[in-house]
Amino acid sequence: MTFADFLMLDLPPLLAAIMAGGTCGLLGSFLVLRRESLVGDALSHAVLPGIVLGFAITGARAGLPMLAGAMVAGLAAVALIAVVQKAARLDSGAAIGAVFTTFFAIGLVLLEVTGARSVDLDLDCVLFGQLETLVWTEGRSAAALLDPQALSALPRQLGLLAAVALAVGVTVAVLWRPIKIICFDPAYAQALGLPGRSLELGLALMVAAAAVAAFEAVGSILVVAMLVCPAAALRLMTDRYAVQVLGGAALGAGLGAVGYALAGPVPAVLGVDVSLNAAGVIGTLGGLLVATAALLRRTPGQGRVA
Numbered sequence: 001m002t003f004a005d006f007l008m009l010d011l012p013p014l015l016a017a018i019m020a021g022g023t024c025g026l027l028g029s030f031l032v033l034r035r036e037s038l039v040g041d042a043l044s045h046a047v048l049p050g051i052v053l054g055f056a057i058t059g060a061r062a063g064l065p066m067l068a069g070a071m072v073a074g075l076a077a078v079a080l081i082a083v084v085q086k087a088a089r090l091d092s093g094a095a096i097g098a099v100f101t102t103f104f105a106i107g108l109v110l111l112e113v114t115g116a117r118s119v120d121l122d123l124d125c126v127l128f129g130q131l132e133t134l135v136w137t138e139g140r141s142a143a144a145l146l147d148p149q150a151l152s153a154l155p156r157q158l159g160l161l162a163a164v165a166l167a168v169g170v171t172v173a174v175l176w177r178p179i180k181i182i183c184f185d186p187a188y189a190q191a192l193g194l195p196g197r198s199l200e201l202g203l204a205l206m207v208a209a210a211a212v213a214a215f216e217a218v219g220s221i222l223v224v225a226m227l228v229c230p231a232a233a234l235r236l237m238t239d240r241y242a243v244q245v246l247g248g249a250a251l252g253a254g255l256g257a258v259g260y261a262l263a264g265p266v267p268a269v270l271g272v273d274v275s276l277n278a279a280g281v282i283g284t285l286g287g288l289l290v291a292t293a294a295l296l297r298r299t300p301g302q303g304r305v306a
Contacts, residue, residue, distance in 0.1 A: 007139030010265050012155050013131040013217075017256030017282065019161040020214035023168055024226035025252020027207050029245045032231040033183040038093055039078075040227035042100035043204065044211040044220050046077035048107025051212055056114040067160065067212050074208030077103055078201065131217055131260065131278045134158070157217045164213040168206050172245070175199065180241055222279045226252050229286030233293035251289070259285045 024040075031040045050073030054066035077099055085095035134157060138150035145151075172179065181189045182199050189196045211223050218226075230251035234244050259282030264275045 003142070004140050006265070007141070007144065008136050010260075011139060012134040012136045012158060013278065014257060014260050014265075015158055016131060016134055016155075016161055016214075016217040017260040017278065018253045019158075019165050019256075020210075020218050020223070021226050021230075021256030021282070022249045022253035023161070023165045023210045024214060024223060025230040025255075026168060026172060026245065026249035027203070027210055028227040028229075028231035028252070029234070029248035030179060030183055030203055031207070031227060032235050033241075033244065036092075037228050037232070038096050039204070040207055040211075041224045042077060042081070042096045042103075043074050043207045044215075044223040044227065045100045045107075046103035047071075047073050047208050047212050047215070048104055048220070049073050049110055051215060052107055052110040052114055056110070067164075067209060070212035070215075071205055071208050073103065074204060074211075075201070078204045130219075132264070134217065157213075160213045161217065164209050168210060171202070171206060175202075179203070218279055218282075222283050225283040225286045226255070229290050230255060233289045236290075236293040236297045255282055255285050255289065259283075 028037070028040060031037050047070035050069030050071065051066045052069075053073075054069030057069075058065040081092075081095045081099045084090060084098060085092055088095070090098070134155040136144075136154055138144055138147075138153040143150075178189070178194050178199055181192070181194060182196050186196050189199075207227070210227075211220070214223050214226070231244070231248045234247045234251060238244055238247065260278045262276070262285075263278040263281040267275055
């Protein structure tokens with residue numbers, strides 16, 4: 001493998017895996033701390049109708065319309081979960097399961113009736129993503145890394161992932177303390193006059209945005225894995241809030257990088273004429289990470305977060 005091959009074929013998917021893993025790993029810690037990991041699963045599936053409708057309305061796979069549609073679908077799913085939970089007197093897990101499966105089924109139907117399948121927005125893309133198809137045709141030399149014209153030819157998925165990662169990072173930094181309070185004591189947050197409901201909706205919107213930004217590149221299955229596995233592994237190993245949240249982001253990004261490298265570039269460098277599905281390798285590593293953390297779990301004092 002030459003350096004030009006790496007730039008054209010491996011750099012874009014590697015960056016996509018790192019940004020998707022880092023953003024989902026960051027947000028996943030809040031979901032795990034709030035015992036709402038299933039919400040991440042729900043939103044990563046519930047955004048599908050919004051993504052498809054965004055495409056149907058514009059007729060193009062443009063990032064902003066699909067992101068807007070996904071966020072509307074995510075908000076609708078959150079609202080409907082609350083309605084179902086209250087009206088049917090179901091526990092939160094049952095209400096979430098009922099809503100996200102319904103939304104996902106509607107999204108699959110819309111894939112067929114809107115013609116989205118004809119532009120490669122199909123079931124394989126939805127479930128497993130298309131990391132290996134992210135190619136930078138202008139990346140023929142190191143000089144391309146400093147060439148604005150060449151950089152403009154980077155896959156559009158990278159731009160959306162970078163924008164969402166930046167927005168999520170800035171939002172979390174600004175709202176660091178309020179989010180921490182609602183994660184552990186919503187009643188105390190309400191007593192302090194914090195807009196708890198608005199913060200919860202904001203967190204749901206960030207998860208929805210991260211899900212749709214990563215959706216096309218890594219697929220819904222890997223989005224769920226990245227939302228849960230890094231955060232769950234760290235929850236078993238630490239009782240410090242900053243380590244949990246920032247470590248979740250770092251661990252998610254690391255899983256993306258290592259998983260992609262093991263799937264393609266490493267076998268190529270070693271001369272092995274076989275490559276693996278990157279999303280599958282990353283997801284497998286996430287599961288192994290949680291299993292390893294469970295084996296190494298520190299039992300004294302575990303369970304309290306500072």
